[in-house]
Every structure is written in structure tokens, then in C-alpha cells.
Amino acid sequence: MVTSVEAEVSTNADTSAPGDSTERRPAPRYSLVVVAIALVVGLLAGYAGGWITPTLTRPGEGSPEVGFARDMSAHHAQAVEMGLIAFRNATDPDTQQIGIDIAAAQQGEIGTMQTWLRFWGVDTSGPQAPMAWMPDGAEAMRDRGNLMPGMATPEQMAALRAATGIQVDLLFIQLMRDHHLGGIHMADAIIDMTDDPEVIKVATTMKNTQQTEIANFNTLEKRLTS
Amino acid sequence: MSISTPGGNQRRPSVVSTGKKAPASKATADGKPATDDKSAASGGKTGTTTKTGPKTGAGRPGGGGKGGKGRKPIAPVKVSQGRAWGPIAMFVAVGVLAAGIIGYGAWAAFQGSKPWEERAADIPGITNFRESDPELVAGSQHTPEPVQYTVLPPVAGPHNASWQNCSGDVYDAPIANEHAVHSLEHGAIWITYRPDLPQDQVARLAERVQGTDKTFMSPFEGLDQPISLQAWGYQLKVDDAGDSRIDDFIGALRINASIEGPTALCAQGITATGNAPRNLGGGQ
Numbered sequence: 001m002v003t004s005v006e007a008e009v010s011t012n013a014d015t016s017a018p019g020d021s022t023e024r025r026p027a028p029r030y031s032l033v034v035v036a037i038a039l040v041v042g043l044l045a046g047y048a049g050g051w052i053t054p055t056l057t058r059p060g061e062g063s064p065e066v067g068f069a070r071d072m073s074a075h076h077a078q079a080v081e082m083g084l085i086a087f088r089n090a091t092d093p094d095t096q097q098i099g100i101d102i103a104a105a106q107q108g109e110i111g112t113m114q115t116w117l118r119f120w121g122v123d124t125s126g127p128q129a130p131m132a133w134m135p136d137g138a139e140a141m142r143d144r145g146n147l148m149p150g151m152a153t154p155e156q157m158a159a160l161r162a163a164t165g166i167q168v169d170l171l172f173i174q175l176m177r178d179h180h181l182g183g184i185h186m187a188d189a190i191i192d193m194t195d196d197p198e199v200i201k202v203a204t205t206m207k208n209t210q211q212t213e214i215a216n217f218n219t220l221e222k223r224l225t226s
Numbered sequence: 227m228s229i230s231t232p233g234g235n236q237r238r239p240s241v242v243s244t245g246k247k248a249p250a251s252k253a254t255a256d257g258k259p260a261t262d263d264k265s266a267a268s269g270g271k272t273g274t275t276t277k278t279g280p281k282t283g284a285g286r287p288g289g290g291g292k293g294g295k296g297r298k299p300i301a302p303v304k305v306s307q308g309r310a311w312g313p314i315a316m317f318v319a320v321g322v323l324a325a326g327i328i329g330y331g332a333w334a335a336f337q338g339s340k341p342w343e344e345r346a347a348d349i350p351g352i353t354n355f356r357e358s359d360p361e362l363v364a365g366s367q368h369t370p371e372p373v374q375y376t377v378l379p380p381v382a383g384p385h386n387a388s389w390q391n392c393s394g395d396v397y398d399a400p401i402a403n404e405h406a407v408h409s410l411e412h413g414a415i416w417i418t419y420r421p422d423l424p425q426d427q428v429a430r431l432a433e434r435v436q437g438t439d440k441t442f443m444s445p446f447e448g449l450d451q452p453i454s455l456q457a458w459g460y461q462l463k464v465d466d467a468g469d470s471r472i473d474d475f476i477g478a479l480r481i482n483a484s485i486e487g488p489t490a491l492c493a494q495g496i497t498a499t500g501n502a503p504r505n506l507g508g509g510q
Contacts, residue, residue: 093506094368094387100494101486108489202487209486216368216387223370 058120065199066122067133068190069113072206074130075148075186076106076113079179082152085160086172094220095169098213102176105209112202134189150182169224173217180210180217345478346460349471355381356459363459366411366485370505373404379418379446380407381456386503390442391495392416396432397444404503405496406456409442413484414492415476416456418446423453423467430467440480440492444499457483 059065079102086099117124130148131137140149147153152160152175163171187207191200337345346352355377356363363382373384380403389408390401406416417431423445431453435441446454451463455472457479464471481488496504 097388097494097506101491104489104491105487109487111489112487205485205487212366219368220387 055121059122059194059196060120061122061126062128064133064190064193065196066117066120066126067128067131068186068194068199068203069116070125071130071133071148072183072186072190073110073113073124075151075179075183076110078151078157079103079106079176079183080110081157082160082172082176082179086168086176089163089168090172091166092169092220092224095172095224098216098220099172102213109202109206116199133193134186137189140185148182149185150179152179166224170221173221173224177214177217180214183207184210342478342482345474349462349474349478351462351464351471352475353461354459355461363485366407369404370503372503373407375403375407377461378448379403379416379454379456379461381410381461382459383407385411386505388504388506389492389495391497392440392442392492394436394438395442395497396435397442397499399444399499400446400501401444401499402496402501402503406442406444409492409495410456410458411484412440412486412490412492413458413481413488414440414442415480415483417441417443417472418449418454418456419443420449420452421445421447427452427467431472434472434476438480441476442492458485459483 083099083101083103083106087096087103090096090099114124129138130146131141134140141147144151145153156175160168160171160175184207187203187210190203191207194200194203340348347354362377366382367384368387369384370386373380375383385407386402386404387408388405389412390405392409392412392414410416417435419428419431431443435443449463451465453464453467453469453472455462455464455475457475460475460479460483462471462475484490498504
């Protein structure tokens with residue numbers, strides 16, 4: 001900045017006419033109209049830039065954020081079902097309470113992630129295989145019959161639906177604990193991979209909540225089996 | 227740019243110079259008041275009959291940078307005619323008003339766009355336990371036992387597996403801290419008040435709570451101020467139900483303060499009052 005100003009000053013000194021100082025050159029005057037037009041054009045350019053930038057920088061097809069939002073929605077959906085089964089069929093009120101708590105909270109998070117996908121202008125499902133966004137995603141699914149980490153198998157879900165009495169509580173705790181461990185694994189991955197503050201915030205909340213709930217599962221399980 | 231002006235006195239206002247001394251009577255020759263603009267506009271064209279030289283970087287007349295030495299100061303054109311002050315005053319007033327409105331709107335938008343943490347921190351008198359005691363507000367284990375909370379009314383910590391119903395519930399008797407803290411974890415605002423708070427003030431508080439999910443209120447024994455508001459990790463004590471900070475507190479922290487996500491339930495909770503936590507599951 002400073003150097004350019006100095007350069008301009010010296011240029012002015014060089015090109016200014018010496019000698020007859022009474023002879024005056026007219027200063028070219030930029031009319032108000034030109035200034036106004038320049039101002040308007042500048043404002044419009046800035047506005048357009050501000051308008052287009054989010055579109056160009058939002059996560060797109062193939063990004064880890066989109067993969068996470070799609071896969072975690074599917075992952076969460078199973079937890080909602082497990083939680084509602086516990087709320088309805090579990091024997092212990094604490095199990096019922098934690099079941100409905102998880103169902104409501106994770107259904108809400110599904111809503112959040114579906115809204116992201118809509119705002120990012122991508123479909124709610126895509127061409128990628130589940131977990132393709134995660135570095136070790138394919139590995140995590142290989143020996144699980146194409147199920148994401150922590151997901152219960154169809155047989156396990158059938159057993160949970162058919163269970164009665166205290167078996168509902170114990171099976172729910174066992175399945176949901178595994179489910180949470182897989183969810184935390186996925187949340188950790190996206191927290192590492194993204195720099196989107198909203199995604200980081202929501203994934204961090206998921207991770208913290210599920211870790212706390214695992215501790216509460218253990219306490220509850222101890223009480224129910226003692 | 228004019229930033230390169232060395233002397234600082236090179237920039238002349240564009241409204242005074244006609245290049246020659248114009249007689250003051252000229253302005254009123256045809257009975258119309260000549261505005262500065264007109265004379266300035268004509269000055270640019272008719273005032274100089276010399277050749278136009280090459281444009282310098284700053285487009286200033288020759289001799290620039292020499293402090294205007296050797297040049298006679300040019301007397302400004304005097305306009306003897308009185309101005310029409312009315313319209314001018316009106317336009318100035320409208321302009322000032324418009325600038326004020328736009329400025330306030332921009333300021334309000336900026337304030338409103340602040341993250342909720344900042345808006346909470348801006349509330350005078352608020353206590354932020356997330357800063358002073360991160361340990362307390364981090365995690366939250368369920369326990370069937372009664373809990374001795376160090377901060378009263380409590381703002382965080384271990385709590386009962388069941389939350390207190392917080393869908394705009396107005397409790398008329400004290401409730402168990404162990405349930406209320408679980409509600410705070412879900413993002414609810416808990417308004418507590420001294421049992422001797424006048425009835426009209428209690429009613430003012432109830433107006434804010436009734437029908438508003440993620441809020442609840444109850445009397446609380448032993449408060450050092452008439453009213454105390456709690457969110458997870460935050461507390462604000464006020465003397466009067468009309469205090470505007472109550473709305474600021476609710477606005478910044480309701481749901482936002484949840485550490486379990488924005489849709490953690492307030493329904494399906496404990497609706498009974500009484501200081502002892504209820505272990506529905508028989509955990510003793």
C-alpha cells in the first residue's frame with residue numbers, strides 16, 4: 001500500500017507541468033452518474049457473490065458430509081424403532097424412559113440431517129454404497145452382511161419385537177449399546193473429515209449423548225440383572 | 227486516488243470554482259437563483275479556454291504537489307439569493323431518518339445473528355457455569371439416589387433417569403432437583419421463585435411458561451433472590467417478574483442449551499411434585 005502511494009506521488013510530480021503555473025489543466029471530473037452507476041454495479045456484484053458463494057461451497061454429491069447425513073439417517077431410523085419398542089414393551093420404567101428419549105432425540109436428528117440434504121440440493125439417497133464416505137467404511141461393513149457399524153440384523157430386530165418381560169429390557173440394552181458404538185464411530189469419522197461448523201456441532205452432540213447413554217445402559221443393566 | 231495528495235490542500239470542492247471571478251450579479255441575471263451546481267457545471271466547460279493537457283495520474287492541474295504556490299486563491303461564488311430551506315430541511319430529515327432506520331435494522335440483524343452463546347454472555351448478571359465449571363456441565367450420569375447439588379437451584383450434574391415434565395408445566399409446589407436437572411439437559415428453561423413471591427408476579431412468570439414447550443416453573447425454598455432462572459450450565463437471578471432479562475434468557479437458551487439435541491423430549495416426564503426423586507423402576 002505505502003509503496004504504491006509513494007509511487008503515485010512521484011508520478012504526479014514528474015508529469016506535472018513545470019514552469020507556467022498559471023496555465024491550468026482541467027481536472028477530469030467524474031460525473032455523479034458514473035459514480036452512482038459504479039456504486040450500483042459494485043453493490044450488485046457483491047450481492048451476487050454473496051448469493052452464489054454458499055451454492056458453490058456447500059457439500060455436494062460424493063462429499064463426506066452428504067454420505068454421513070444419508071447413512072446416519074438410516075442408522076438413526078433403526079434406533080428410533082428400537083427405542084419405541086422399548087417404550088412400549090419394556091418392563092422397567094427406566095428402560096421405557098430411555099427408549100422414548102432416544103426415539104425422540106434421534107428422530108429429531110434425522111429431521112436435521114434431511115434438512116441439510118435438502119438445503120445442499122442433493123437427494124436423500126445417492127449412488128454411493130453405504131459408508132463409502134468413510135475411509136474404512138467398506139472394511140467396517142465387510143463381515144456384517146452389508147450392515148453399517150452397530151446396526152442390528154433383521155434376526156435381532158425380530159427377536160426384540162418378539163421378546164417379552166425383562167428380556168425386552170435386556171435385549172434392548174444390548175442392541176442399543178452396540179448401535180451407539182457404531183454411531184459414535186461414524187460421528188467421530190465425520191468430525192475428523194469435515195470443517196462445516198453445523199455438521200461438527202450436530203455430530204459432536206450425537207457422540208456425547210450416545211457416550212453418556214452407554215454409561216447409563218451399563219448402570220441400568222447392572223440393576224436389572226442383580 | 228486522492229490518497230496520493232501530498233499537500234492535503236489540493237482537493238478543491240467542485241462547487242466553487244468557475245475559473246474566473248464571476249460577478250455576483252450574474253447569478254441573478256435572469257431572476258432565477260443560480261445554484262452552485264450550475265455554476266460549477268459550467269465552470270468545467272467554459273471556465274478554461276486553454277488546451278487540455280495529458281491527464282496526470284490523479285487528474286490534477288499542473289503545479290500539483292507544490293502546495294498551490296503562485297496561484298491566487300479563488301473567491302467562491304456568492305449566491306445572494308435565499309435558499310428554499312423548507313425542502314432542504316425536509317430532505318435532510320428524511321435522509322437522517324432513513325439512515326437511522328437502516329442503521330438500526332442492520333444493527334438488530336447483526337445482534338440477532340450472533341450465536342446464542344454470545345447473546346447469553348451479553349445478559350447482565352448471568353452466571354455461566356460452562357466456563358467456570360466445565361466438569362459439572364460435561365456429562366450426566368443417571369442415578370436413583372438423591373443428589374447433593376453444590377449450585378442451588380441446580381444447573382447441571384448427575385440426575386434421575388426420569389425428567390420432570392417440561393412442556394410448559396407450571397408446578398405449584400417444589401419439585402425434585404434430580405428430575406428438574408434432567409429436564410435442563412433436554413434443553414428446558416426452569417424458572418424458580420421464592421414461595422413468598424407476590425401472586426401477580428407468579429402469574430407474570432406463568433404467562434411465559436404456560437403453553438411453551440421446553441419451559442417449566444416451580445417454587446423453590448431458600449432462594450437468595452426472588453426469582454432464579456436455570457438452563458443447562460446457566461443461571462440468572464432477578465428481583466422482579468417484569469425484568470426484561472427474563473425474556474433475553476429464555477430467548478438465548480431455551481432449546482439451544484440442550485446437550486442432547488433440539489428434540490429431546492419434555493413430554494412423558496414426571497408430573498408429580500415433591501422434593502424426593504421418584505424411581506419408577508424401583509432402583510434403590
